[in-house]
Amino acid sequence: MLEDYKRLAETKDPVARSRLIRQVSAAYADRSANNPSPVERELFSSIVLDLYDQLSDDVRMDIVVRLARTDRITPALAARLAREDIYMSELLLEHSPCLDDQTLLSIARDRDSACKQAIARRTALSAIVVDALISTDLKPVLLALLRNRGALFTQNAVLVSTIRAQGQDHLLFEIADRCLIDDGFSTQLCTLIESGCPFLSAAFKQAVLDGELGHYVEQLDRHTASTEISIGDETFSRHEAQVSIASGDLSFESVLQLLLNDDDRDGVVWFLSRHLNISPDGMSNLLMSRADASLSRMMSGTGVSEQFYKHFLMTRDRWLGRTRRSYMDDMRRFRQLVAEREKVDLDELPGQLTATG
Incomplete structure (x- = not known):
């Protein structure tokens, strides 16, 4: 040699x-x-x-x-x-x-659908790569991941799968099929359903909880369910919100963005209530009230960006039927609250380091 x-x-x-x-x-x-x-x-x-x-x-x-x-x-x-x-x-x-994962992440964010599908078929895929692939919002990629037993799904990845399966029998079939062969995926789906996940039909949720998913799958139209989705010039349904996530992950902000883009108010209420440990009714009342200061304080602790928060406020105002010329006061209050939280975190850091030391 x-x-x-x-x-x-x-x-x-x-x-x-x-x-x-x-x-x-x-x-x-x-x-x-x-x-x-x-x-x-x-x-x-x-x-x-x-x-x-x-x-x-x-x-x-x-x-x-x-x-x-x-x-x-x-x-x-x-x-x-x-x-x-x-x-x-x-x-x-x-x-x-x-x-390595770094290379796969880079390709998952930058390359075309065919490259993403090839990665989605790998024998083993870490959760961080699965998140990046799902965040690209391509049906064939999601289908390949759901069929790949070596792909590790986080709870947010399972959640986004259910959001995109609304009205899509072929995706619903794949989610059901995945549950039957992957206990971890099934457990995460059960957790979402038990917390009131609004993105699946009542019949599907009951079949999961009753352990009758196999029978439910048999009732689905297998021809429709197994149809492959071509890319080309196809226009996807409104349920597929256009998610553009620079970091390629499924963060709190990116999942909430998906729901806002789909104009899914009930989904936003459920997701916020689950994340912030507030009852759905309480969250709905807060969201649809004019308690702007309370909402700013609540959202300041979620880690969302200023740009996203403004988009969130604009969507909420549309739901309320309210128009405003400026969001300057809201954004100033939001920045101030975020800064206060960051200062508290920094002040508490020495004590935390001492305690762990």
Whole structure:
């Protein structure tokens, strides 16, 4: 192998170099050979990266096909190959154990639906990557995640799945099917239902709580439920709010944004009441009253941004049938309350550090 590396260093002709690196990668990927040492792994990957811009697409594709399912390349080389067009990177995105969460998160936020779907099919997916994929608001990606037993769903990920399943039998079918094979997912869904989750039908919720979900699934229209969703120029239903989350996670703000964009007042009331430990009736009364100062104080502790809070107020005013020329006073009060909370947190920090020490 070292002789091949020396020949690569000495070869100047691009065609000969491409041919040689293909031979080297074939030998390197040979499963009958001994596993490469860390030094060999680093050396091979470094050479490919150094020569990357000089390699033809055929050679790059050859490397992907031979090494995508192995741990014989470095994360740096895997990340570089994963940035290629989908026809070349799909196998790597779906199978490579050398892609870390940071790389997958970056691709989940920046690349097209086909790349996101390839990631969603990986044998194992951490909760943070699942959150980022779900936040992109693409039906085929959500379908792939629901069908992937290796994808770890947070409670917010389960919640957003139920929001997007409203009026969508194919998504409802997949959620039900996931519950039947994933106890963790089922437990989280039960927790949401028991807390009054308004995004699922009464029949579906009762079937979950009664342990009759299998029978309920059989009653769904399987033809409709199993239909794949094409991307193309399709216009999605109003239930799919356009979520644009720069950080790619499912934070409190991003889930609330989803509900506001869908103009789901009942959903907003339920979600806020659950998060803030207030009864739904109490939350509804506060939200639909003119107690602006109380609302500012409550929202100042949620961690939402100023930009989002203004959007929240504008949506609430529309629900109230109220128009205002300016939100200056509300925003000033909100900033002041946030600053006071941050000061209290900083003042309490030394005591907390002493207690833990």
